[in-house]
Amino acid sequence: MASLAEQFEVLSGLAKSGAHLSFGQDFFVKFYQAFLLSNRWQQYIEGVGTTLVVTAIALIIGVILGGVVALVRTAHDQQRHSHRNFLLGVVNQICKIYTTVIRGTPMMVQLLIMGMVVFASSRNFTVVGALTLGINSGAYVSEIIRGGLMGVDPGQMEAGRSLGLNYMTTMVTIVIPQAVKSILPALGNEFIILLKDTSLITVIGGKELLYAAQGVMNRTYEAMFPLLGTAVIYLILVMIFTWLLGKLEGRLRQSDRR
């Protein structure tokens, strides 16, 4: 039996000379071109690696940024009317503008602006992409965290304060630990959205999975297999992470029953 490479040579030669290939033969040639020829599968693997790294960086930036914004906005809203802190008011306004602008403009436009205007001279497209995704994600994460913080029974804050603890200590030792449980599922969802949105950084040249697929497409003039392959890989990644998140949530719920 001839090796796959030899078979490919024969069949692609036939195709070029104008012969009609059967469906199976055609499928084989295109599949081989898309994934196996000159070890192209390695490009996809590298793409997946970049996708995961970008997701991780963006998530970290998003959670830190979102956490800070959520804390500022919650602290501002919980101030006494007669004792408003001016500085907090200013920072709160900045946070509000940030979430409004980020949530009010398309991610694709943000990426293009960051890649082609703000960091126009940077060649490190992947990092710029990760940074943009993180800043974008932060706006959404801040709302998730804010919701979680506000969802904690106000009596908990009162109890902490009534013992003489200050606002920050009560927040950190009493309110935040209770909010985490309700925040995590939504945050997991945000993580999955982020994972898929990494495909957008292709538009500014970030070398992730879709970028690899496009590279193959440009060389083979054949779109179906690289794109379907990309879709399948994303699907598998998302399914893995959904499963992992489900396990994590289950464990958190267990500690509820105690």
Place this chain on the structure above:
Amino acid sequence: MIVVKDLKKQYNGLQVLKGVNLTINKGDVVCLVGPSGCGKSTFLRCLNRLEEPDGGTVTLDGKEITEKDIDAVRAKMGMVFQHFNLFPHLTVRKNITLAPVKLKRMSQKEADQTALKLLERIGLADKADSYPNMLSGGQKQRIAIVRALAMNPEVLLFDEPTSALDPEMVGEVLELMKELAHSGMTMVVVTHEMGFAREVANRVIFIDEGKVQVDKPPQEFFKDPENPRLKAFLSKVL
């Protein structure tokens, strides 16, 4: 010890407190009673500024309580809530020791010992490592009282401490409060438990229409009320 002058509070235009004047002396056990919505809980929460008063002053030991030094004041004014407000993510021991340790009143070790002593006093030493959701309502409220006591407060504020309890658990909480009263603790109690007010308090105060209407020792308070509103109120609750 606590002097309240002309305390006013309104919510969205509704005047809940219309100038309350009251002096609470050291060792007083004051019960605040009145129809629901009369402002007694609001008054209590204005004392430690969980609600911000719109007017008037509250002084503790001759010093006016303001927003600036509120944390230090609250450490001296323990509060017990209707719904306990124990911290569900912390063990009973941690619930009690959190504030004294965070405020550097005690080391964790000292606080643990204090907590254990207090828990022994209420017979719940075996629950030190339990979480609040494993306890009955009565146990939760007694632990909430102990949590406030761990700060060694000068005065304890009780906001309807037995209203959220099943009837069979009211007794154990009242018993502990009675014991505290006898040990000389200054207490301000918003309550519907007339029996407790009659038996334990040295002053019973009737609040209605946002003002103190009656302020008398329990014997006189319950015996022949002159105030027509108090008469109507007592005829309903007794």
